[in-house]
Amino acid sequence: MDYRGRVISATLIWVKDKLLSNIQIKIGTDGHIEAIGECLAEQSQVIHFRNTVLLPGFINAHSHAFHRFLRGRSEIGNTGADTFWKWRDNMYKLVEDATYEQLKTFCKTTFDEMLMAGITTVGEFHYIHHGNGRFDLDEAVIDAAAASGIRLVLIETLYCRSGFAATDVLSEQRRFQANVNEFLAKIDVLEAHSKSNENVTIAVAAHSLRAVDRSSLQKLWNMTNQKKLAFHIHLEEQPKEVEDCIEVEGTRPSQFLRANLPINERLTAVHCTYTKREELDELAKAGVNIWFLGDGIPDLSEVDTICLGTDCNNRLCFLEEMRWLAFCQNMKENRRNIASLNAEKLLKISTENGARALGLGARVGNFEVGAHFDFVGFDLESPRLRFVDENDEMLDAIIFGCGNSEISIVGVAGQTKFSNQRKN
Numbered sequence: 001m002d003y004r005g006r007v008i009s010a011t012l013i014w015v016k017d018k019l020l021s022n023i024q025i026k027i028g029t030d031g032h033i034e035a036i037g038e039c040l041a042e043q044s045q046v047i048h049f050r051n052t053v054l055l056p057g058f059i060n061a062h063s064h065a066f067h068r069f070l071r072g073r074s075e076i077g078n079t080g081a082d083t084f085w086k087w088r089d090n091m092y093k094l095v096e097d098a099t100y101e102q103l104k105t106f107c108k109t110t111f112d113e114m115l116m117a118g119i120t121t122v123g124e125f126h127y128i129h130h131g132n133g134r135f136d137l138d139e140a141v142i143d144a145a146a147a148s149g150i151r152l153v154l155i156e157t158l159y160c161r162s163g164f165a166a167t168d169v170l171s172e173q174r175r176f177q178a179n180v181n182e183f184l185a186k187i188d189v190l191e192a193h194s195k196s197n198e199n200v201t202i203a204v205a206a207h208s209l210r211a212v213d214r215s216s217l218q219k220l221w222n223m224t225n226q227k228k229l230a231f232h233i234h235l236e237e238q239p240k241e242v243e244d245c246i247e248v249e250g251t252r253p254s255q256f257l258r259a260n261l262p263i264n265e266r267l268t269a270v271h272c273t274y275t276k277r278e279e280l281d282e283l284a285k286a287g288v289n290i291w292f293l294g295d296g297i298p299d300l301s302e303v304d305t306i307c308l309g310t311d312c313n314n315r316l317c318f319l320e321e322m323r324w325l326a327f328c329q330n331m332k333e334n335r336r337n338i339a340s341l342n343a344e345k346l347l348k349i350s351t352e353n354g355a356r357a358l359g360l361g362a363r364v365g366n367f368e369v370g371a372h373f374d375f376v377g378f379d380l381e382s383p384r385l386r387f388v389d390e391n392d393e394m395l396d397a398i399i400f401g402c403g404n405s406e407i408s409i410v411g412v413a414g415q416t417k418f419s420n421q422r423k424n
């Protein structure tokens with residue numbers, strides 16, 4: 001269904017931090033919201049999303065789409081095979097012969113599944129660049145997003161070396177490797193290319209401090225700031241990364257980052273599982289976005305600007321990501337309210353904060369004039385939402401009580417990309 005050029009309404013719509021009834025949204029022919037109000041058009045001219053709660057589409061700030069094809073091989077719980085590094089070997093094998101067609105299939109399959117989970121924007125942290133030609137696999141990600149209809153922020157990722165003391169990559173990392181000058185030239189090309197497609201924007205990443213040397217890191221950062229692009233990096237995900245950094249650089253990765261870059265709100269630090277609270281406070285002071293969740297429970301606080309992502313895509317349910325974020329913290333502290341992770345805040349983390357981390361600002365993440373009309377609808381006829389008070393309890397019931405099966409419709413830029421009319 002195409003809602004561009006039309007006025008829509010729903011039973012409840014999330015506007016200005018509240019679920020409101022009797023709201024209409026006028027969508028421009030380009031998929032942007034032109035007006036929001038109670039009486040924009042005669043009722044007979046309005047398209048009604050009946051028995052539906054409409055929220056802004058979820059924003060997935062961190063994904064490696066191809067990892068989804070390791071589903072069934074997580075080896076979680078298996079003795080002798082349950083370290084991150086063993087899993088990483090399996091992941092490398094998956095793409096050792098990657099071609100454009102194969103990577104496009106991997107990405108398209110995962111992006112389609114994301115849409116079914118209410119995710120309308122994905123930040124794809126992409127580092128498998130070279131198939132048969134230099135950087136030909138970048139096009140595979142862009143083309144897969146276009147084919148699925150999801151909004152893409154291609155987080156083009158620099159990977160230079162295999163570890164802190166290394167000057168080259170391992171043979172199995174050849175497809176990732178670029179030098180910084182070649183990489184910067186590629187960013188220019190991708191940016192020019194994306195100008196013709198409103199659903200694709202470019203961000204950059206240094207894969208991690210172990211994979212990018214100091215001089216390349218600084219060059220990349222400077223270019224990013226000149227161009228005002230978002231900048232992401234995996235940070236302190238595993239103890240070995242922290243130990244190796246201390247051994248070679250004499251300092252923890254988070255301290256190294258702050259000492260070598262004038263960090264600001266364009267930076268998103270991914271994981272921070274082993275980052276000390278005092279270092280997280282320094283990142284928070286600089287306005288840095290933090291993407292948590294991984295093989296451990298980070299030390300979270302009210303001051304952190306958190307966003308969410310699906311990383312290895314083993315399970316694609318954004319509502320579960322929100323709940324994991326809250327429940328992990330509660331279990332760690334044996335109490336219920338850590339960092340005010342209530343339904344409203346978890347929705348903000350999953351929408352506005354994701355947009356901020358991906359450099360999209362107010363273009364997505366909210367229903368407001370000028371933003372893209374990207375949306376996820378929840379089915380009020382679901383048994384799981386029966387007897388819930390529509391005014392006071394509905395958002396809490398959706399965030400903490402629902403799953404993908406309550407999602408009835410998902411759209412990007414005013415066009416339906418997923419619809420599920422099945423009733424439970």
Ligand SMILES: [Zn+2]
Nearest residue numbers: 064125234311
């Ligand atoms: Zn990652």
